[in-house]
Amino acid sequence: xxxxxxxxxxxxxxxxxxxxxTACGGNKNDNGASSPAASGSAAASGSAxxxxxxxxxxxxxxxxxTYQDNFDQMEKDFNAKYPNLTLKIEPASWEDMTxxxxxxxxxxxxxxxxxxGSDGISKYVQQGMALDLTDAVTPEMTGDYDAVPLEYMKxxxxxxxxxxxxxxxxxxxNKQFLEEAGIDWKKVQKDGWTYDEFRDAIKKGVVKxxxxxxxxGFVFATAGVASKDYLGIMAKSAGMPASFNKxxxxxxxxxxxxxxxxxxxQMIDDGSMPKELSSVDAGKRWNMFxxxxxxxxxxxxxxxxxxxxxxxxxxxxxxxxxxxxxxKVDYIVLxxxxxxxxxxxxxxxxxxxxxxxxxxxPTAEHKANIAKAAYFLSSGQVxxxxxxxxxxxxxxxxxxxxxxxxxxxxxxxxxxxxETMLSHAAPARPDIPADxxxxxxxxxxxxxxxxxxxxxxxxxKPQDMYDAVKKAAIDAFGQDGIVQD
Amino acid sequence: MxxxxxxxxxxxxxxxxxxxxxxxxxxxxxxxxxxxxPVFSAFIISFQEYKPLGSTYIGFDNYTATFKDDLFWKSIxxxxxxxxxxxxxxxxxxxxxxxxxxxxxxxxxxVFKAVYYLPVVASGVALSLVWLWIFDPMPxxxxxxFIGWFGAHNQNWLGSSATAMFSLVIMAWLSSHGASIIxxxxxxxxxDDSYYEAADLDGAxxxxxxxxxxxxxLKPTTLFLLVTAIIGSFxxxxxxxxxxxxxxxxxTTMVGxxxxxxxxxxxxxxxxxxxxxxxxxxIALVSLFQFKFLGKDVDY
Numbered sequence: 001x002x003x004x005x006x007x008x009x010x011x012x013x014x015x016x017x018x019x020x021x022t023a024c025g026g027n028k029n030d031n032g033a034s035s036p037a038a039s040g041s042a043a044a045s046g047s048a049x050x051x052x053x054x055x056x057x058x059x060x061x062x063x064x065x066t067y068q069d070n071f072d073q074m075e076k077d078f079n080a081k082y083p084n085l086t087l088k089i090e091p092a093s094w095e096d097m098t099x100x101x102x103x104x105x106x107x108x109x110x111x112x113x114x115x116x117g118s119d120g121i122s123k124y125v126q127q128g129m130a131l132d133l134t135d136a137v138t139p140e141m142t143g144d145y146d147a148v149p150l151e152y153m154k155x156x157x158x159x160x161x162x163x164x165x166x167x168x169x170x171x172x173x174n175k176q177f178l179e180e181a182g183i184d185w186k187k188v189q190k191d192g193w194t195y196d197e198f199r200d201a202i203k204k205g206v207v208k209x210x211x212x213x214x215x216x217g218f219v220f221a222t223a224g225v226a227s228k229d230y231l232g233i234m235a236k237s238a239g240m241p242a243s244f245n246k247x248x249x250x251x252x253x254x255x256x257x258x259x260x261x262x263x264x265x266q267m268i269d270d271g272s273m274p275k276e277l278s279s280v281d282a283g284k285r286w287n288m289f290x291x292x293x294x295x296x297x298x299x300x301x302x303x304x305x306x307x308x309x310x311x312x313x314x315x316x317x318x319x320x321x322x323x324x325x326x327x328k329v330d331y332i333v334l335x336x337x338x339x340x341x342x343x344x345x346x347x348x349x350x351x352x353x354x355x356x357x358x359x360x361x362p363t364a365e366h367k368a369n370i371a372k373a374a375y376f377l378s379s380g381q382v383x384x385x386x387x388x389x390x391x392x393x394x395x396x397x398x399x400x401x402x403x404x405x406x407x408x409x410x411x412x413x414x415x416x417x418x419e420t421m422l423s424h425a426a427p428a429r430p431d432i433p434a435d436x437x438x439x440x441x442x443x444x445x446x447x448x449x450x451x452x453x454x455x456x457x458x459x460x461k462p463q464d465m466y467d468a469v470k471k472a473a474i475d476a477f478g479q480d481g482i483v484q485d
Numbered sequence: 486m487x488x489x490x491x492x493x494x495x496x497x498x499x500x501x502x503x504x505x506x507x508x509x510x511x512x513x514x515x516x517x518x519x520x521x522x523p524v525f526s527a528f529i530i531s532f533q534e535y536k537p538l539g540s541t542y543i544g545f546d547n548y549t550a551t552f553k554d555d556l557f558w559k560s561i562x563x564x565x566x567x568x569x570x571x572x573x574x575x576x577x578x579x580x581x582x583x584x585x586x587x588x589x590x591x592x593x594x595x596v597f598k599a600v601y602y603l604p605v606v607a608s609g610v611a612l613s614l615v616w617l618w619i620f621d622p623m624p625x626x627x628x629x630x631f632i633g634w635f636g637a638h639n640q641n642w643l644g645s646s647a648t649a650m651f652s653l654v655i656m657a658w659l660s661s662h663g664a665s666i667i668x669x670x671x672x673x674x675x676x677d678d679s680y681y682e683a684a685d686l687d688g689a690x691x692x693x694x695x696x697x698x699x700x701x702x703l704k705p706t707t708l709f710l711l712v713t714a715i716i717g718s719f720x721x722x723x724x725x726x727x728x729x730x731x732x733x734x735x736x737t738t739m740v741g742x743x744x745x746x747x748x749x750x751x752x753x754x755x756x757x758x759x760x761x762x763x764x765x766x767x768i769a770l771v772s773l774f775q776f777k778f779l780g781k782d783v784d785y
Binding site: 099102105106107108123127128129212223224227274275276277278279280284359438441442445446449450451453454456457459460 | 535536537538556620621622623624639641642643644645646647730731732733734735746749750751752754
């Protein structure tokens, strides 16, 4: 009797432990009846005429500070434009956006449209869940977009959605500190800078009180959600604009990569960056920037100028919600330095409205309706309002036209600097096959990010990290699949 | 006689018995839907390359890949280190707190129970934010200020391999003992006063009473808490996910976090399911070991 009880309790313990960790599998036999995509498809397939009623579902995060406040209006405007169509928006926070979408995708019932980064498209393509809209979009739609950001929404020959904006990953400087350090920031904005010039500049930005550093020259967020940013952004201007070169060989085994790692470590050893950099997350470094603990910060997005201005206004108004101990900051957009003699290539983020399919193949009409909704959300008035909110450059003709009458308080030098950087933005790489992309992402997550943390913490040498990445790359792609220069 | 006994049995099943089954049906259905079925499903998925539009059977590939994966073994090692460092100390702390609360008046006991239980109901994310603030690597961080009083230099608590695991262990030591304290307290209150009275008559000291009465009487409770704490510790996920992300250099990658990453970062649900089943087997073996060697004279 006792043994049975123990056996039962053991079984329950084991069962609970498995169930706690494996509540992730979907039901293969799920017919997806409750799937928004499936219901949309069903609605579309129920009639053959182009005026048939249909519902398009969209999972959207707070893209800009006021974006989610406008959902009702966006739904109404879409319905006014297409009376037979209903746009049903499901809001999500940034924190649970990916998890929510991934759960829906893996259950076979994703929304028709989700707002994600273009770098996430390949994994959904590999799963077969991203929806190719190539034959559903019209030339008028595609002709509205700038060519470069539109390319980012492609994988292979497929077009999987429309871009909302293309933002450049820059650095941000404190104008007063830059000028005190004798840095000609206007020249840097125009002509860029090499690593050696940058290294000298950030050394000049360091302020010490005895043995304590009260201000660093440069602080980049490297922890938490920003863990991939630092190396990823810098590598672009070190001759590695993508993980694969044009011959589809893994590029991060190039000698430039070792030189880049050496340079990144050197800035900490110089004392220009904090030795605790590996634990500095996005919030911490912004706080350090606003409180005058660093002269330059990264990564910088155009909208940070707006954030700095808002905090300045709070300081002027003696508003208690201003960042504690913050000082007034004139935010200056600065380019990323170039490494190893490489040409400048700006890292960009292209986010947009990506289309998904459910377990059932959507009808041609439903696909066309999804394209209409994605286009509506990423162009015209909606795009103009959102991108102005973000200080992001407009990437559609209709967005530019709609924004012409909107006023925006932006430093013209920063606008010009962003335009310069966008002019040499890293090109999209739809030619990289999804399976290669997935392997590169796994190397990034399992080798590069952990080793980079160790490198920044001073626990390994640049050569150790380079060797580890090279070994993982050879394991994944073979000797012939990597760059060996 | 036999016939009448059978008819009585039938009547019971039709009467009280039916209601009994009806009452447990809800729990049974919930268990079947949300525990038994996912486990069965995980078992099936562990032999597949999972794809939403149709999985393919790949035999034992997920298991062989897991056994060949250095990161899996590293995560198992990290999980064992974390368990060995946290569980005994957590049990000891819970026991000591329960012993200290026991002599207090009932109202005061309730206050302390509530205070110690609060972190259990608080959001893990909110708690992690507080701990991130405590472990701030800059000189202004709370722990760094604390060690600064003793002349130590500031530490990169979560960013260094030397201190990251220890930081998670400190976090486990100093939080969420509420349930254990309450269970220990209930067990302490269940010890018959006559044992203490007899010990008093024999002139036993506090420590003698603790050693000869309290600890043996609490053995079933301790075994229960030990088994459940080890199961919980083997499944630890949240702290590593929110505090370190498994870094630096996988120094805090626990097996639960690895399974999550395989499932939700790489969509390798088959591999994740195989790893979770292996973990379940390890937990079952550890629990069996505990029952066999520590539960010989324990009766529930």
